[in-house]
Amino acid sequence: MTLRAEPIATRRLLLEPLRTGHAEPMAAVLADPALYDRIGGAPPTPADLRRRYTAMLAGPPGPDEAWLNWIITAPEPAGWVQATVRTAPEEAAPAPDRPSAALAWVVGTPWQGRGLASEAARATCAWxxxxxxxCLTAAIAPGHTASERVARSCxxxxxxxxxxxxxxxxLTAPGPHPPR
Structure with a gap:
């Protein structure tokens, strides 16, 4: 699959395609242990993120998938949004010959409650x-109302x-969802 992350601008944000140089600032963004209450794990170090980002940038093992990752900047790094795009047919996909994407997002604690995740996710969905x-999907922990609001906004x-x-x-057969 040849799809690659490109910069995406909204009214307040720039979604920058991931690069290994984001590891240090993102370690600070992701440093609050409370971020991991629902998803598990612990805050990563810059070295952890460099290793993870290097693997992500190398791409998936198969040709039917693309890993697209963006850093949310507002104007400093504030979180990330990602899409795992698949061209292989999915049971629930309305048109098996069309790609589907699984979305995920995280916004650092100091930037939460400002609509940044919704704005970034909508811009990613439109792109x-x-x-x-x-076909777009998101896997959301039960009771995670903030992520449910982000998904609804998309x-x-x-x-x-x-x-x-x-x-x-x-969301099946999405149309462009302009950022608000």
Whole structure:
């Protein structure tokens, strides 16, 4: 798959394609242990992130998938948004020949409550739709109302599906969702 992350600008944000140089500032963004209450794990060190980012930038093992990662800057790094795009057919996808994407996002504690995750996710959804993605999903921990609001702002709705204890939210045949 040839899809690659490109810069995406919104009214308040710049979504910058991930690079290993983001490791140090993102370690500070992701330093609050409270971020890991629902998702598990612990704050990463800059070295952890450099290793992780190097692996992410190397790409997925198969040709039917693309890993797209952006750093949310507002104007300093404030979080990240990612999309795992697949061209392989999915059961629930309306058009198996069209790509689908699984979205995820994290905004650092000091930047939460400002709508940054929603704005970044909507901009990512619109970019993906312009690039042919026709089914978007997000896996959200039960009771994580902030992430549920982000998914709703993108036009997603909860499904009866679960993956590793998280509810799958879905939007089929997305259109452009302009950032607010």
């Amino acid at each position: 993906l739709a312009r690039n042919g993605v026709r 036009g997603m709705a909860p499904t009866a599906e679960h993956q590793q204890g998280e509810r799958i939210w879905r």
